[in-house]
Amino acid sequence: MFSFDPIGYVKSPYPSTHGVPKGLGAKHQAEGILEILPKYEIGLTDIEGFSHLFVLWVFDRAEGYELIGNPPSDSRPHGVFATRSPRRPNPVGLTVVQLLRREGRLLHVRGVDMLDGTPILDIKPYLSSIPQDRLRRGWLADAESRASKEDRSR
Amino acid sequence: MFSFDPIGYVKSPYPSTHGVPKGLGAKHQAEGILEILPKYEIGLTDIEGFSHLFVLWVFDRAEGYELIGNPPSDSRPHGVFATRSPRRPNPVGLTVVQLLRREGRLLHVRGVDMLDGTPILDIKPYLSSIPQDRLRRGWLADAESRASKEDRSR
Numbered sequence: 013m014f015s016f017d018p019i020g021y022v023k024s025p026y027p028s029t030h031g032v033p034k035g036l037g038a039k040h041q042a043e044g045i046l047e048i049l050p051k052y053e054i055g056l057t058d059i060e061g062f063s064h065l066f067v068l069w070v071f072d073r074a075e076g077y078e079l080i081g082n083p084p085s086d087s088r089p090h091g092v093f094a095t096r097s098p099r100r101p102n103p104v105g106l107t108v109v110q111l112l113r114r115e116g117r118l119l120h121v122r123g124v125d126m127l128d129g130t131p132i133l134d135i136k137p138y139l140s141s142i143p144q145d146r147l148r149r150g151w152l153a154d155a156e157s158r159a160s161k162e163d164r165s166r
Numbered sequence: 167m168f169s170f171d172p173i174g175y176v177k178s179p180y181p182s183t184h185g186v187p188k189g190l191g192a193k194h195q196a197e198g199i200l201e202i203l204p205k206y207e208i209g210l211t212d213i214e215g216f217s218h219l220f221v222l223w224v225f226d227r228a229e230g231y232e233l234i235g236n237p238p239s240d241s242r243p244h245g246v247f248a249t250r251s252p253r254r255p256n257p258v259g260l261t262v263v264q265l266l267r268r269e270g271r272l273l274h275v276r277g278v279d280m281l282d283g284t285p286i287l288d289i290k291p292y293l294s295s296i297p298q299d300r301l302r303r304g305w306l307a308d309a310e311s312r313a314s315k316e317d318r319s320r
Contacts, residue, residue, distance in 0.1 A: 014224050014285070015169045016256040048247075052255060055233035057245030068222065068258055070168050079209035091211030093202075093289040101206060102170040102287045104222055106260070131168070133256045135247040 018131035019055075020048035020117075022069065024124045029073075029098075032125050034084040043112070044124035046132060053117040056135075060114040064138035065121070070131045071103035105130075108138055172285035173209075174202035174271075176223065178278045183227075183252075186279050188238040197266070198278035200286060207271040210289075214268040218292035219275070224285045225257035259284075262292055 023045040026032050033039060046067065048056060059065070076099060082088070083095045092100050109121035119135075177199040180186050187193060200221065202210060213219070230253060236242070237249045246254050263275035273289075 013169050013171055014226075014287075015167050016258070017167055019255050052233065052247075055246040055255070057234060057243075057248065059245055059248040062248065066260055068256075068260065072168075079206065080211060089211075091213055092209040093206075094211065094213040094216065094291055096290055096293075100288060101173050101209070102222075104170070104258075104288050106220055106222065106290060133168075134254060134258050136250055136260060137248055139250075 016133050018049075018070070018133065019052050019135070020046060020132045022067075022124060022126045022128065022130040022132060023047055024126050024128045024130065026124075026127050029127065032127070038085075040107075040123045040125045042124050043120065043122050044109075044126070046109075046119040046121060046135065048117040048119070048132070048135075050117060056114065056117065056119070059119070059135070059137070060111065062111055062137045065109050065111055065119070066134075066136040066138055067105075067107045067109055067121075067126075067132060068134040068136070069105045069107070069126055070133060071098040071100070071105050072129075072131055073127060074098035074100075074103045077101050077103070104133065170287050172203075172224070172287065173206050173289070174200060174286045176221075176278060176280045176282065176284040176286060177201055178280050178282045178284065180278075180281050183281065186281070192239075194261075194277045194279045196278050197274065197276050198280070200263075200273040200275055200289065202271040202273070202286070202289075204271060210268065210271065210273070213273070213289070213291070214265065216265055216291045219263050219265055219273070220288075220290040220292055221259075221261045221263055221275075221280075221286060222288040222290070223259045223261070223280055224287060225252040225254070225259050226283075226285055227281060228252035228254075228257045231255050231257070258287065 078099050080089050109123040112120040232253050233246050234243050263277040266274040
């Protein structure tokens, strides 16, 4: 058994699941704020260099789970691990958001599909797989650039 | 506080962190097995249609955390949320793996960077952002194809 405390909470335009776009072709363009607890703010250092972030969070209003269910994007049932259903054995959500700007311990992001007040467990940089022309990779790109220059100067 | 029980464990070629490729340009091509507990096997239904999966897991051998640290890919320190450091407030790892094949409750995958015995919290389908020509999206692609045919027949 592993126990986790939230590092912060999501401010989102969705008070309940009704408003969250679902199903095939659902677009998540909503803006929101990841509000990180003051004691963790220093951990956000350099995050503003990344264009996209992974957000790990808790489906805190989901109850129980079902191993086979009908996702909104299909009329056929599927195994829970082949879907993004909230009703999972461990109700952890994963969302890729675009980082619009950082304001201290507030991360303004686009692409939230979480409910307002959702507890955040972790934030990680998104390092690859977004098409290259839309991706910024912050300090990693800087570090690669420096390493590349060092290689060339050898 | 949220508590989670593993849904399974990773079989990986890495007994300790020494062997895991790290730093700039590190490639994770190692093969391993995601061994899901028998009681959750039915939740894997249809997962074999996906080429890639997100695996959420626990850095169960990491101790404590530091909000600013030096990742192996840079000589400069960065905030923990701008890195993939194991020493995070909530030590949850995220890995994208390629699904090679399913054998009952065993998922044979490529791209493991977890240690042998790592507890798995969740598995989710990777639905976008892998370049289209390398991505299979399993039942979702089927469902889209069916929905598209239904649209055209209207």
